[in-house]
Amino acid sequence: MIPVDFDYVRPTDLAVAGAILVEAAPGAVAVLAGGQSLMTELKLRTRRPQLVLDIGGIDALRTIEQVGDTLRIGAMVSQADLARHPVVQDRLPMLIEVAAVAADPMVRRRGTLLGAICQADPTGDWVAACLVLDAVVELRRGDVLREVAMQDFVTGARETGLQPGEIATALRIALPVTGAGSAYRKVRHTAIGWSIAGLAAMVEIDPSGRCADCRLAASGALTHPQRLTALEDRLRGLALHDTPTLAQVIGAAMSDLVFQDDRHASAEHRGVRLSVLLQRTLADLAG
């Protein structure tokens, strides 16, 4: 549980950090945000960087700002600070629900939202929520900026669109219009509380009780956090109170998905748990 030797820098200027990354050989530098994933990998020696670049000293990355109907969350904003922010409390209740079930207070105190997104863990709760919130990741390589939608950013289990030399600087979330109901629900496995099936859901119900629109994403159950777009399509226009039909539609959608299979739960069990989670959550959101 002791990392290999590495050098450590903690610049205070984003440009300096960016320059270090651009100049480094791919894989030689590890960006350190809250360290809640990286430190474990270092201690287990599964990551052996030559340099750890701590971005915790860059104050510019610590801000949360509302620009019109968009919330912009800096890379060093901790999950705990995020959940306490008034705009989040007001307009993004799903993130509060995530904060209640993802990890523990100590991890959330240090862990950042962007770190969790860049980690793209198959069981990442924050990733699933940000997929449903249609968030956008802001990236920077040297002076070059670009942005990528969450759906395109998370490409697989622990795989992202982060290019060599790039740093994620912020995440932008368009604040949802009022009227949509949202929820984050999770079935934990008992070892360390990660999800074996997690569900982020946003649903708009029309006056007749039908689903006008919805966005769904799963964590833990599938190979990596993903939107359940096929199911979303089938749910539009459906009366969510119609339990048998709902169950049927969900069941049909499950058969197209590839579930994780490991010691914590079989693929079959994950399928069952995600289905039940969908049924119960959608029924709740239907009111």
Place this chain on the structure above:
Amino acid sequence: MNLPIKPPKLDQAVGRLTGQAIPRLEDRRFLTGRGRYVDDIVLARQLHAHFVRSPHAHARIVSLDLSLARTAKGVVDAFSAADLAELGDIAPNWVVPGSKVKGRPPLARAMIRHHGEAVAVIVAESLAEAVDAAERVEVVYEPLAVLADQEAAMAPGAPRIHPDLADNVATRFPVGKGFDEAAQGADLRVAFKLRNQRLVPFPMEPRAVNADFDDATGRLTFYCAHQLPHLLRRMLAAAIGFPEQKLRVISPDVGGGFGPKMHFYPEDVVLAVLTQRLKRPVKWTETRGENISATTHGRDHVTHIEVAARSDGKILALRINSLANVGAYLSSMGSGVPTVNVALFVLGLYAIGHVEVLITNVYTNTTPVDAYRGAGRPEAAYIIERTIGRVALELGLDAADVRRTNFVAADQLPYRHPTGIGLDSGQYEATLAKALEQADYEAFRAEQVVARQEGRLLGAGLATYTHSCGVGMAELMGPIGFDRGGFESALVRVHPDGRVTVLSGAHSHGQGHATTFAQIAADELGVPFEHIEVLQGDTDLVPMGVGTFNSRSVSVGGSAVKIAAARVATKMRKLAAHMMQADLEGVVLEAGLFRTTGGNATLTIQELGRAAWTGQGVPRDLGIGLEETEFYHPHAMSAPNGAHIALVEVDIETGEIALRRYVAIEDCGVVINPLLARGQIQGGLAQGIGQALYEDAAIDAEGMPVADPPIPRSDMMPWMEIDFVCTPSPNNPLGAKGIGEAGALGAPPAIVNAALDALWPLGVRELDMPLTPQRVLAAIAAATAGRERA
């Protein structure tokens, strides 16, 4: 096991402090992060050891090259088995007669027999350097087929873990006979199979050793997180051929033990040898990874049960055939825990006339299994309580009634089971009744009926338990091959200033002896509680003792304190009577001041203490000082017992089991400190609930234990409804029985019985722990498929 031993007369007087829920004296230190554990001890010229361990569970070592590691930065030296050729295998401390003993090698020689077995050790100036150098060790393994499961290891033609043995059997332990005859004419005969899964113990503080040889004095100080400092000294001295009086074991604060920290390990002997070779202190602190594969595991039985009963639930006979996985080697108590500690206890609190048990210890390619909270008795409780539960369900009887029908009756106490185990005292019916009332059992049963009609699955699970605590009598330990004393030591010293030191051979690893033993001594001595300091865990300081296990510390260690303190108190009164020229009977000590009942003379304890320790004015026949030592050797053990009830709801869609309520009523005899007793029950319940619902070493086909065993956390625990009944034990001067293991015994059967009670109507007949949602759903599906086929 039936010996004519006379119990001593019980002193019923309960003092002022005994029975009070006094917060622990040691908590301030612990809660402010100032506990001092082995890893906190950093000695001058400290070296650090790191073990190189096998990634295979079964393999031949083809070659091992330490030369690159030896030249790595900071490395002092590196050692393999060849470099420590003088060391033999680690001898177990309990060898059940007839066992084929294969002890753990200090470092693997040619063969690897379990995952994580150490093949080399690197010693460096810093731990980081030792870990870096380990990557330069070149080991070539030839992996062999892995036998991790005891049933597979017993299959005909199975490869042998130790090729010089005829098969993989370590011990065969048969007890009793006559099942077939007694079972004739029974209304019900059922056979079923249980698995008591393997668990990985997880003390907060892992094992840790700092071995410090002083070349000038020839003394070796061995700091070790351990439960039995004196026994460790004896075992270590014998293993390395070291004079025992020059070997000092210091066990400072110990962060939990649960059994594994009373065993004797390869790392212990290796470090003791290395410090002598290198003439510098060498430290090793276990990582969690090492904890998982190098520290002993617990449980792991596969048990076949046959039971014969009358239609009223009266059990006529029981037959048990269990395969116990003892791992690759016999650890310290590895042959005794799965045999003696299971077989003799399978009758619980029930008067069952005929029992036939065969337990077979089986070698496999797994980490050695040894005592873990309850040490065999949880397995026994699980067997009998699941059996009673099964009989009740099969016969459609109430689980409480079947227990009442079978209880040893009040007028049968003290009672001796056909297996030889004694029950000293208890109120089994009243204890169960109290649990039923607390759980609103009748109301729950009514609710259960209604819920079933609504398609909801509620279940009530009952379990009683008992075991023997306060080991024990040398006369019994010898014949079963248990090579340790059953006594405990205490030294009580009243200093010239009236303050008191209590030295105890027991050793707290979280139990709070500093508080409870002070309560016991304060009551005897009549001095303020805060003036008493209890010291343990240093073999140079404490009179020869045994240590803490088997919930024995209060009943044996506490009794020693009580007796020694009482002798000092008597001497104090005699001296006070002399000094105040009063009658002995008229002398009382209260809050540090002696008075006479007749006159108004007073004497401070300081005046008395000074006299006693100078001898001035003291009659010669009273002798010098105020100090007594007691080696208390019990005449009999006690049988704590209790009744537990779990009320659960099973979610038929998800398989989740919600523990709605958990009730535990305990009879541990006289309770010295209810706050600490409750803490022990809660901790035990957490482990028992963990075993029932979550935990499993889950060794895979390659012999790898799970990397992140699901140990329960506080947010996974229900509110625990705990209460006591008190039947003082007649077998020790305190009337205490033992409480440390209660929860681990009661919870697994109570919860599994509850789940089966809920699922029985669906056709589910058996469920193995842990009751994961996936398993529950699979059982429901299998039962449904079975019903549809029928």
